[in-house]
Amino acid sequence: MEYHFGNLxxxxxxxxxxxxxxxxxxxxxxxWKIQSSKEVSENGAEISSELTISNNWIPAIVxxxxxxTLVANDIIKDPFxxxxxKNISTKQFKMPWxxxxxxxxxxxxxxxxxxxxFDGINHKANVWLNGKLxxxxxxxxxxxxxxxxxxxxxxxxxNNILAIEVxxxxxxxxxxxxxxxxxxxxxxxxxxxxxxxxxxxxGVGIEKPFVLTKVNKExxxxxxxxxxxxxxxxxxxxxxxxxxxxxxxxxxxxxVTVEGNSKKLVEFSxxxxxxxxxxxxxxxxxxxxxxxxxxxxNLEFKIDGTISDASQTRFGxxxxxxxxxxxxxxxxxxxxxxxxxxxGGWTDDLFLMDNDESLETQIKYVKQMNLNCVxxxxxxxxxxxxxxxxxEHGILLMVGWSCHWEHExxxxxxxxxxxxxxxxxxxxxxxxxxxxxxxxxxxxxxSIFVWTVASDKVPxxxxxxxxIDTFKKYDPLRPYLNSTGGVGSxxxxxxxxxxxxxxxxxxxxxxxxxxxxxxxxxxxxNTHLGGAYGFNTETGPGAQVPQIDSLKKMIPKDxxxxxxxxxxFHCGRYEFANLSRFTEAISERYGKADSLEDFDKKSxxxxxxLMRPMFEAFQVHKKRSTGVIQWMLNAAWxxxxxxxxxxxxxxxxxxxxxxxxxxxxSLIYNYGDNQIYMINDYLxxxxxxxxxxxxxxxKSNLLFEKNIATSALKxxxxxxxxxxxxxxxxxxxxxxxxxxxxxxIEISNNFYWLSTKEETLDxxxxxxxxxxxxxxxxxxxxxxxxxxxxxxxxxxxxxxKSDREQKFTIDLKNNSDKIAFLINLKLVEKxxxxxxxxxxxxxxxxxxLAGEKRTIVAxxxxxxxxxxxxxxxxxx
Numbered sequence: 001m002e003y004h005f006g007n008l009x010x011x012x013x014x015x016x017x018x019x020x021x022x023x024x025x026x027x028x029x030x031x032w033k034i035q036s037s038k039e040v041s042e043n044g045a046e047i048s049s050e051l052t053i054s055n056n057w058i059p060a061i062v063x064x065x066x067x068x069t070l071v072a073n074d075i076i077k078d079p080f081x082x083x084x085x086k087n088i089s090t091k092q093f094k095m096p097w098x099x100x101x102x103x104x105x106x107x108x109x110x111x112x113x114x115x116x117x118f119d120g121i122n123h124k125a126n127v128w129l130n131g132k133l134x135x136x137x138x139x140x141x142x143x144x145x146x147x148x149x150x151x152x153x154x155x156x157x158x159n160n161i162l163a164i165e166v167x168x169x170x171x172x173x174x175x176x177x178x179x180x181x182x183x184x185x186x187x188x189x190x191x192x193x194x195x196x197x198x199x200x201x202x203g204v205g206i207e208k209p210f211v212l213t214k215v216n217k218e219x220x221x222x223x224x225x226x227x228x229x230x231x232x233x234x235x236x237x238x239x240x241x242x243x244x245x246x247x248x249x250x251x252x253x254x255x256v257t258v259e260g261n262s263k264k265l266v267e268f269s270x271x272x273x274x275x276x277x278x279x280x281x282x283x284x285x286x287x288x289x290x291x292x293x294x295x296x297x298n299l300e301f302k303i304d305g306t307i308s309d310a311s312q313t314r315f316g317x318x319x320x321x322x323x324x325x326x327x328x329x330x331x332x333x334x335x336x337x338x339x340x341x342x343x344g345g346w347t348d349d350l351f352l353m354d355n356d357e358s359l360e361t362q363i364k365y366v367k368q369m370n371l372n373c374v375x376x377x378x379x380x381x382x383x384x385x386x387x388x389x390x391x392e393h394g395i396l397l398m399v400g401w402s403c404h405w406e407h408e409x410x411x412x413x414x415x416x417x418x419x420x421x422x423x424x425x426x427x428x429x430x431x432x433x434x435x436x437x438x439x440x441x442x443x444x445x446x447s448i449f450v451w452t453v454a455s456d457k458v459p460x461x462x463x464x465x466x467x468i469d470t471f472k473k474y475d476p477l478r479p480y481l482n483s484t485g486g487v488g489s490x491x492x493x494x495x496x497x498x499x500x501x502x503x504x505x506x507x508x509x510x511x512x513x514x515x516x517x518x519x520x521x522x523x524x525x526n527t528h529l530g531g532a533y534g535f536n537t538e539t540g541p542g543a544q545v546p547q548i549d550s551l552k553k554m555i556p557k558d559x560x561x562x563x564x565x566x567x568x569f570h571c572g573r574y575e576f577a578n579l580s581r582f583t584e585a586i587s588e589r590y591g592k593a594d595s596l597e598d599f600d601k602k603s604x605x606x607x608x609x610l611m612r613p614m615f616e617a618f619q620v621h622k623k624r625s626t627g628v629i630q631w632m633l634n635a636a637w638x639x640x641x642x643x644x645x646x647x648x649x650x651x652x653x654x655x656x657x658x659x660x661x662x663x664x665x666s667l668i669y670n671y672g673d674n675q676i677y678m679i680n681d682y683l684x685x686x687x688x689x690x691x692x693x694x695x696x697x698x699k700s701n702l703l704f705e706k707n708i709a710t711s712a713l714k715x716x717x718x719x720x721x722x723x724x725x726x727x728x729x730x731x732x733x734x735x736x737x738x739x740x741x742x743x744x745i746e747i748s749n750n751f752y753w754l755s756t757k758e759e760t761l762d763x764x765x766x767x768x769x770x771x772x773x774x775x776x777x778x779x780x781x782x783x784x785x786x787x788x789x790x791x792x793x794x795x796x797x798x799x800x801k802s803d804r805e806q807k808f809t810i811d812l813k814n815n816s817d818k819i820a821f822l823i824n825l826k827l828v829e830k831x832x833x834x835x836x837x838x839x840x841x842x843x844x845x846x847x848x849l850a851g852e853k854r855t856i857v858a859x860x861x862x863x864x865x866x867x868x869x870x871x872x873x874x875x876x
Contacts, residue, residue, distance in 0.1 A: 024310055026198040028101055028162065033057035034069055037096040037165070047100060048128035048163040054100040063382040065122070065191035066097045066166075068351035079351075080638050080647070082556045083569050085183055093187035099164040103198070110157040112200040113234035117148040119383070119441070120194030122176060123169035129154045129162050137167060143175045144379060144434040146441055148199070150234060155198075166190055171412025174421070174431060176378070177404025178347065180573040182636050185350050193352050195383050201309035204239050204258055204301050205232045208440055209311050211247075211297055212477060214270075215283065215319040217336030223281045223317045224270035229299055231266055233258040241303040247295055250275045256301075283335055284316030284446040285394060286372045288664045288681050292316065292394035294446070316391060316446025322479045322508075328487060329534035330508025331626030332449055332479070334396075337683060338715065340622060341396065342615060342662050343373025344633025344644055345538055348380045356385050361649055361838045362634055363389040368840060369644065369655060370662035371395070375537065375629045377455055377484075378402035379438050390447035398537075398629075399442065400452030400481070401435075407456070409574075418497040419460040432466035436474065443475045451480040456494050456511065458483045458501045465503065484537040485511035488528065493771045509535040515631060515642075516542035516773035517581040519759040519780070520610060523617035524672030526761075529774065532617035535627035541610035542773065543571070543582040544654045546638070546646040548600040549826070549835040553648060554638035561596040572641040575772055579640055582606075588779035589755075591786050601873055605785075605822055608653035608845055609753065611644075615661035616668045620677045622717040630658070649838040653822075656845045665712070666748040667691055667720075667737040675719040676737065680712035687711040688742035691720055698730040698784040700818045700850055731756050732784035734819060736849060751847045753821070755780035788874035791820040793848070797868050808858045810868060814848040821847050823872040825856060830865040 035057040040047070047053050060069040067088075070076045079085050116127075116134065124137040127149070135149050168190035169175035176189045199205060212226040225247070233239050237260045244253040245268060252273045258264045270276040282293035297313040321333050332339055344366070348354055363386070366374060373396040381387060390397050404410045406420030416423040422431045435453070442448060453459055453467045464482060471480060486507030489499035493512045500506055512529040514522070518541045523532050530539045545551075551560065559566040568578045586593060586602050593599035611630070618628045632642040644658055645651040661668075664681035676693055680686050689711055695704035704726050712718065737750040759780040767773070794813040799806065808827065814820045823846050827836045839860040848854055860866075 024200060026103065026200070028103060028196040028198060029062050032060040032062050032099055032101045034060045034066060035098050036092060037098060040098055044126060044128035044133065044163050044165055045131045047098065048161045049131040051102055051159070051161055057100065060099065062099070062192045062196050063194050063352070065187060065189050065193055065352050066093060067185055067187035068191070068353045071351060081554060082559070082566055086569065088186040090186045093168055093190060096165050096167045097190065099166060099192050100161065102159055102161045104159055105155055105157060107157050109200055110155050112202055113152045113205065114155045115148050115199040115205060116151045117197045117199055119146055120144065121166060121192050122189050123173050124167040126165040130156055130160055142430060142434055143169065144438055146437040152234060164192060166192065174405055177402055177410055178350070178636060179402065179404050179410055180576055181347060181632065181642065182350060182572065182639055189352055193382060201234070202306065203233065203235050203303060204241060204308045205234065206299050206301055206309045206311045207232055209297060209299055209313045210444060211313065211315040213317045213319060214477065215317065215335050217319065220283060220335060221280055223278045225276040225278060226270065227268040227276065227297060229266055230263050231256060231258050231301060232263045233260055236260040239303060241301050241308060244300050244302065246298045252276065278317065281317045284318040286334060286339060286396050287367060287394040288372065289334065289337060289339065289683055292392060294391060313444050314391065315444045318446050320449040320478055324508065325624070325626055328508065329626055331535065334449065339372065340618065340625065340681070341373045341535065341627030341629070342371050342618070343375055343396070344371060344630040345375045345377060346380055346633055347636040350636040352382055354382060358649065359385050359389055363393050363395060364840065365645055366395055366633070367393050369658040370664065371658065373398065373629070374633060387442060387445040387447065391445055395447055397445070397448045398450050398452055399448050401454060403455035417495070418457060420454070420457045422463055423460050428460065428463045428466065432463060432470070435467055436470045439470055440474055448478065451478060452484050453480055454483045456485050457497070458499055461502045464501060481507050481509065483507040484509060487534055488512050493529070509537050511537050513539055513771065514542070514773035515540060516576070517585045518542065518610065518773055519761060519776050520613035521671040521759055522761060522774055523614045524670055526774070532621040533624045536629065538629050538631040540631045540642060541614060543579055543641045544607045544643050544652045545579070545582065545603040545640050546652060547604060547650055548596060550638065550646045550648050550650045567640065570639050575770060576641055585779065589782050591783045601822070604653035604824065604845065605873065608657040611654035612657035612661045613671055615658055619661065619679045620668055620670055620717050650835065651844070653845050656843060660750055663748050665739065667739050667750055669735055669737065669752050674723045676721045676723065678710055678712045678718050678720050680714060680716050683714050685711065685713050690740040690744070692738040692740070693721060694736045695726055696734040696736070696819060697728070698732050698787065703729060729756055730784060732782050753782060753785065755782055757781040785821065785873065788821055789818050790874055790876045791816045791818050792876040793820060793870060795868070795870055805859050805861045806866065808866070808868065810856045810858070811853065812848060812856065813853045814850060817850045819847060819849055820875060821873040823848065823870065823875065825858070826869040826871065827858060827860065827866045828869055830867045836860055836862055836864055836866055
C-alpha cells in the first residue's frame, strides 16, 4: 500500500488502545449521530463546523450500520418478527446517510501528528473534519478497503467535529453478502461497520507491526521469531530515533533514521538478534492438542528519549502447514502435528449488531461442542473481537472471500462462469488491494491457519498472482487455498466449470454438499460426494429447526401451527426456501406431527440424530479424512436452516449431537458397517480402558451386552467390535455405548436410537443443475418411539450464585424400569416464564436407562430468579 503525504492513505494495524493522555490512539466509538441525506440541507463543511446542526439526529455508536442504528433506537421495531423484515422499505437506504461525532483534544494532542483511520466503511464515503474535506469517495471506495489520512493540519485544540457521508452499495459492488442463508438486509449493511481511530504521534508513527514465528517441529523446543514494523515520518524533516521491542523479558532495539515524508520497514530477525531464538517456547495449540498460549509484543519509537509512538500486538508462537493425503486431499498441521478440522460456518448478525458478550458466548459454544474450527466465508467481524476470542480459546479460523461475489444471482450483475465477479482489470486491482489490507489487519492472529482466496470458484490468474505476491511480502508462512471447492468439481455439483487454478492446480478440498436432509448412513458409505473422506469445506444434513421457545419469539401466534408461509420466510433462499424435505423426513421416519409440541420434540430428535453421524463419520474415517465444516454454525437472524444454535443463542438438538460426536475420547457406532469404533483425538495414548456396549428393544428390555478391555493410540480410530445379529429386535431400538477408565469412572457415553429398516439412498434422483443433497428412496422406521411408556423422573437441584454467574446442579434419577428418552433441560425466569439464554449445559437432550442417575450442571450470567423445567419425549 502506498502512502500519500498531505492526503495520507495508509493502513492501521491492530494496536492496543491507549488513553488520550498517552497520545497514541483514540477510538472514536461513542457520541455518534446519524441522519439521512434526505433530511439534511447542509453540506459536509457546514456539518463538520457547527455541532448544533446534528443535535436532533439519531444517536449511534461506531461500528454500526444505518439499519442497525434505526432498530437500536426503536425507529424500526421488531424487524425479525414474522414478516416484518419484508415490510421495511429499501427506498430510504438508496441515498447517502451522514455519520457525525465530536471529540476533544488538549494542546499536546492537537499539536501532534494525527492519522485518521477507517477499518471499514460500506461502501463509499466523503469525510470532513472541522470544515475541511480530508477524503472523498475516490479515496474511500470499497467495503474491505482500510484507509487512513493525515489530518495533522485539520485537528484543533478543544472540540473537533468529524462528519462522514456514507454512500450505500449498489449491484455489482464487492460488498457484504449472505448468499442463500437468509434475506438480504434492506440497507445493504451500509454504514461505518468497523472502528474509526485517531492515531496520534510526535512525528513518527509505528505501523504494521508483525511477528513471524518459525517452530522447530522436530523438537518443539525452540522457535525463531522475526519482528517487523513500518515507521512512518509525518514531517518533512529526517528523524532519527530508537525503535525498541519487548516480548516479556526479551528486549531488542535499533537506531533508525526515517527521511521526511517517507516510511521505512524495520526488521529484527533471530539471525541477528539471538534473543529472538526462543528456547522452550509456550506454543499456541488448538483445543484438545494443547494450550492456546499467547504473548505480547510491545514496541516504542523514541526521539531524544521521548516516546513518539507505541503499540502492543498480541501473537502466538505456532506454525501451520498443509500436507497431501493420497496426493489428492489436502490436510493441515499445526506445529508439525496433523489436525482433523472440525468446524462450522460463521455469519455475523444480519444488521452487523453483534456485541462482545454475544461473540464470547458463541466462541465458548464452539469450544463446548468440541469443535476446533470456525470457517468465515468472508471477512466477518465488526472489529478484532471475534479473532481475539478464537486466539484465546484455541479455535482455528479459516478466513477469506465469500461466494457472494461469484454468482450473478447474488451480485446482481453478470459474472465470469469460471472466475466469478472479479475478472476485469479494475476489479482485480481493487480486490487485490483490499485483500492485502485485510491480511495485514489480521495476520498477527495465531488462530488463522489458512487464507481462502475464493469460495465456489477460483481467482483469475492475474488476481491469484497478486495474492501470492501479498503472501510473499506480508505473510510468507501461512498456507492459502485457491478455492474452498476443487476435488470432485468435475461432477459440477456447484457450477459448470472445473475448479482448477492455472497457477496452483486443485485446492485439494471439496465442496460437494449435501445441504439438505441426508440420512445418517450417507456419511459413512458415500465415497464420491460429501461423505467422510478428504476435507469437506461446507456440508450438513440441512435444516435445523429451533426449539419451540425460539419459534414463539419469531412467528406470530396465529401462524405457529400448522407450518405456514411465515415459517418459509424464515428459511433460506432459492432451493432452501421451505421445510418440505425436513417435514417429509419427520413424517416418514418419526410419524407425522399432530401439534407444535409434537413437531418440536420430533424436530429436535431429528436434529440430533442427523448431525451426530456427520461428525462421527469423519472421526471414524480419520485415515481418509482431513476435515469437515458444518454448514452452518450460527444464525444471522431467526431462521430454520443451517445452525447448531439459533439467533437467540438457544442450542438445537444438533448442538449437543455435535458435542457428543466430537468428544476427543469416545465410542462411536458406524451406521455403514455396524461396527463400534474407539476414537482418540489426543496427542497421547489412552490405555487401560473398558468399553461397554448394550442394546435395548423399544420396551427397554436388554437384548445384548458386551464389555471389552481396550486402548487407543494417539490420534487414532479403530474398530473394537462388529455388532452381531440380535434376535427379537424391535423395528426401533436403542444402543448405549459407555467408555470407562481403569478406575471404572465413566469417560464418555453415547446413546443411539436406530431402526432395523435400512434407509436407502437415491443417487439417481434428478435435482436439476444443483445436486444439493442425496434424497432417500426409503426411510428408516423410528415410529415405535411414539409408543414409549411415560416415565416420571426424580429431580433434585442445587443453586449457587456468585457475583459473575449462577450455577445449577441437577440430579436426575429414573426410578422406573423404562428408558427416559431425550430429556431436555431448560431454565426459565420465574416471573415471566421466558427461557434464560445463553445457558451452558454440560450436556442436554440426554436419555436415562432404567434406574440410571445422571448429574447435569448449568451455568449462566443473569440476575433473574430461575426455575428448572424438565421436558422429554416420554416424561410425565
